[in-house]
Amino acid sequence: MASSLFTKILLGPRSIHTSSFLTHHSPILSSFITKRLFSVRAVPTSTVYTKSTCWSPCMASSVVSRRATYSTRSAPTNEPVVTVDWLYDNLKEPDIKVVDASWYMPDEQRNPIQEYQVAHIPGALFFDVDGIADRTTNLPHMLPSEEAFAAAVSALGIQNKDDLVVYDGKGLFSAARVWWMFRVFGHDRIWVLDGGLPRWRASGYDVESSASSDAILKASAASEAIEKVYQGQAVGPITFETKFQPQLVWTLEQVTKNIEEQSHQHVDARGKPRFDGIAPEPRKGIRSGHVPGSKCIPFAQMLDGSQSLLPADELKKRFDQEGISLENPVVTSCGTGVTACILALGLHRLGKTDVPVYDGSWTEWGAHPDTPVDTTAAQAQ
Numbered sequence: 001m002a003s004s005l006f007t008k009i010l011l012g013p014r015s016i017h018t019s020s021f022l023t024h025h026s027p028i029l030s031s032f033i034t035k036r037l038f039s040v041r042a043v044p045t046s047t048v049y050t051k052s053t054c055w056s057p058c059m060a061s062s063v064v065s066r067r068a069t070y071s072t073r074s075a076p077t078n079e080p081v082v083t084v085d086w087l088y089d090n091l092k093e094p095d096i097k098v099v100d101a102s103w104y105m106p107d108e109q110r111n112p113i114q115e116y117q118v119a120h121i122p123g124a125l126f127f128d129v130d131g132i133a134d135r136t137t138n139l140p141h142m143l144p145s146e147e148a149f150a151a152a153v154s155a156l157g158i159q160n161k162d163d164l165v166v167y168d169g170k171g172l173f174s175a176a177r178v179w180w181m182f183r184v185f186g187h188d189r190i191w192v193l194d195g196g197l198p199r200w201r202a203s204g205y206d207v208e209s210s211a212s213s214d215a216i217l218k219a220s221a222a223s224e225a226i227e228k229v230y231q232g233q234a235v236g237p238i239t240f241e242t243k244f245q246p247q248l249v250w251t252l253e254q255v256t257k258n259i260e261e262q263s264h265q266h267v268d269a270r271g272k273p274r275f276d277g278i279a280p281e282p283r284k285g286i287r288s289g290h291v292p293g294s295k296c297i298p299f300a301q302m303l304d305g306s307q308s309l310l311p312a313d314e315l316k317k318r319f320d321q322e323g324i325s326l327e328n329p330v331v332t333s334c335g336t337g338v339t340a341c342i343l344a345l346g347l348h349r350l351g352k353t354d355v356p357v358y359d360g361s362w363t364e365w366g367a368h369p370d371t372p373v374d375t376t377a378a379q380a381q
Helices: 004-011 027-035 056-066 084-090 113-116 147-154 175-184 197-200 214-230 250-261 272-276 312-321 340-349 362-366 376-380
Strands: 036-040 045-051 094-101 163-167 190-191 205-208 265-268 328-333
Touching: 004 362, 036 272, 036 362, 147 214, 175 190, 175 265, 175 272, 190 197, 197 205, 205 272, 250 328, 250 362, 312 340, 328 362
Parallel strands: 094 163, 163 190, 265 328
Antiparallel strands: 036 045, 045 205
16 A cells, blocks of 8 residues: 655655655755765765764863763653763663654645655654554544554554654754654653754754654555554554543633633644634634633743753743643643743743643634634723
């Protein structure tokens, strides 16, 4: 069965052929070649890109020093993120698996699987955010069933004993969604790589390229496993057992009930113009505005200039400014359930580890004919 994942590789937003995309069609790699920032050395199954003479002396000596004093440290138990230095030190640990969870908004015209092939952290698996999703709804990348998630993750080669570090190509964006997904299904041994692939590269650490690798085959197998589950077909051996945590995910019905009961403070991660109903939604057929009673904290306010999670004191200021009390329950939402997870990540750093995400978010709420919608103009009247 032809996999939809391979269709994405060949027919993505920037359609390319595997044999030629590395040198002709990737703006990322073309930039590297033009600027002569990287040298290439061949390895049996992939290509590893290493920084050459463009390193600053202090960065080069720092990396050499780190490599000379390799040490293994346990992952932090009270933090939702790890640093690139920690990951480098622990990259070869057998129970640590690194996961590339890159995903981009449609208007960005970026193809995550193609970018994964160009450059990823050595040994990283690829998690297809759109592929490992509920196939019974038209809403984008909704949580799959427990059975489907277990089948897909097992196809990736992930087990319950594994410590997972998830990253993305923007710094800190869609990785938070996959962090949340694993936690919903009972796997707490997962961390987001702070600053993601950009910070990994900026720190001088190697990336590898693989036009046809075991990780691509596993990603394809995961997508096919999802399809089989929803078609009622048998799947391969299951190595990952799920333990669904219903308190971490909300439905439209729960959000509706919360408008009256106000049991949770509802925080929306979308930009203020969309929240206020001034800017149109990027998806057709969806009303502008917000859930009555909700407040807006755009997800970018959780991050610094390097797209890394802010320190706890700065995060607390962001919530305090919008009147969000950390003493009371919080639920988060956004456009399609991706950036709401960045708010949940920030709240996790502040000690709130039980924050639910409204999975359908505004794409579901704004398209529903009977849900109430507030706008700034309506509130001003």
